[in-house]
Amino acid sequence: MNDFVKIVEVGARDGLQNESVVLSLDDKLTLINNLVDAGLKDIEVGSCVSPKWVPQMAGSTELFAQLTKPTDVNFSLLTPNLKGYQAAVAVGCREVAIFTGASESFTQKNINCTIAESLARFDDIMAHAKADGVKVRGYVSCMVDCPYEGAISPVAVADVVARLIDMGCYEVSLGETIGTATPDKVEAVWHECQKRTDTHLLAGHFHNTYGMAIANVYASLNMGIRTFDSSIAGLGGCPYAKGASGNVATEDLHYLLDKMGYQTGVDKDKLMHAGKAIMERLGRTSRSNAAIAYWQS
Numbered sequence: 138m139n140d141f142v143k144i145v146e147v148g149a150r151d152g153l154q155n156e157s158v159v160l161s162l163d164d165k166l167t168l169i170n171n172l173v174d175a176g177l178k179d180i181e182v183g184s185c186v187s188p189k190w191v192p193q194m195a196g197s198t199e200l201f202a203q204l205t206k207p208t209d210v211n212f213s214l215l216t217p218n219l220k221g222y223q224a225a226v227a228v229g230c231r232e233v234a235i236f237t238g239a240s241e242s243f244t245q246k247n248i249n250c251t252i253a254e255s256l257a258r259f260d261d262i263m264a265h266a267k268a269d270g271v272k273v274r275g276y277v278s279c280m281v282d283c284p285y286e287g288a289i290s291p292v293a294v295a296d297v298v299a300r301l302i303d304m305g306c307y308e309v310s311l312g313e314t315i316g317t318a319t320p321d322k323v324e325a326v327w328h329e330c331q332k333r334t335d336t337h338l339l340a341g342h343f344h345n346t347y348g349m350a351i352a353n354v355y356a357s358l359n360m361g362i363r364t365f366d367s368s369i370a371g372l373g374g375c376p377y378a379k380g381a382s383g384n385v386a387t388e389d390l391h392y393l394l395d396k397m398g399y400q401t402g403v404d405k406d407k408l409m410h411a412g413k414a415i416m417e418r419l420g421r422t423s424r425s426n427a428a429i430a431y432w433q434s
């Protein structure tokens with residue numbers, strides 16, 4: 138098999154937004170430089186959100202401005218509204234990620250508006266992005282379960298995904314926000330989405346609270362999904378989904394893909410070093426099984 142799988146590294150955003158240690162600009166630059174060095178080509182750098190809501194992401198535009206930017210790496214910033222979009226574009230950002238959910242309660246807690254209101258805000262962002270030639274990625278949280286409402290219907294998820302694609306997102310990442318889903322549930326969501334949206338426009342974003350993330354990646358691969366978000370060392374969680382742990386670790390995702398014969402463009406040894414460095418800085422052990430095994434062998 139010689140199939141390419143795109144890894145979107147979200148550790149500097151999804152990971153660090155939920156870490157109690159707030160890293161300095163230099164520490165974040167070091168992390169991102171190490172990720173670039175490991176061969177990752179799609180890196181979410183931070184968020185242009187209210188610092189009152191997510192203090193860990195304050196300074197994301199300064200961070201973006203100071204990055205060394207190889208031309209073959211896509212760096213992006215998360216933006217909930219036009220204010221965030223304008224802040225991102227002002228520092229030269231050429232790709233933003235907009236984010237909403239398939240659950241009304243989660244969306245309200247996360248971005249303080251209804252799903253419909255969030256989509257209206259995104260229409261504004263999209264109009265500017267089209268004029269500016271900026272790429273827009275979409276996120277839909279709660280693809281299976283919501284921390285406040287429980288199970289979410291796959292049809293509701295597929296609806297929001299289709300809306301984001303229709304308004305011009307080049308890809309939509311489905312967030313398994315609280316890491317409770319099992320592969321059968323995830324398959325049902327892809328099945329519903331695939332009725333309306335081309336598979337190559339879909340991405341999987343699996344949190345690993347119950348250790349199901351890699352199983353969910355495997356199920357998604359079998360349904361044709363070829364883009365996955367992951368977080369170095371399994372950092373992070375979501376501040377508005379209490380108890381949710383980090384994303385699938387990039388090292389674990391890479392292990393699965395590499396052993397199954399998929400191409401990723403990632404250098405395993407450099408990836409392991411990137412994970413080791415950030416965990417040493419944070420002063421705790423990695424949540425990646427592949428990294429723990431690598432350093433023990």
Ligand code: HMG
Pocket residue numbers: 151154184185186187188190191217218220221222236247248249276277278279311312313314342344374375376377
């Ligand atoms: P709001 O309070 O409704 O907004 O928050 P507002 O328009 O009334 O403004 C309130 C204050 O925020 C004002 O400042 C604005 O200027 C400021 P004040 O006058 O009080 O000093 N403000 C901003 N500041 C910086 N950047 C902005 C911005 N917009 C307004 N863009 C808002 C609405 C969306 C801003 C707020 O709810 C927010 O920032 N939420 C952030 C939520 C967040 O970052 N969540 C984590 C990321 S999502 C996630 O992790 C899920 C995902 O990983 C997928 C998955 O796993 O499911 C993507």
Ligand code: MG
Pocket residue numbers: 151312314342344374375
């Ligand atoms: Mg997430």
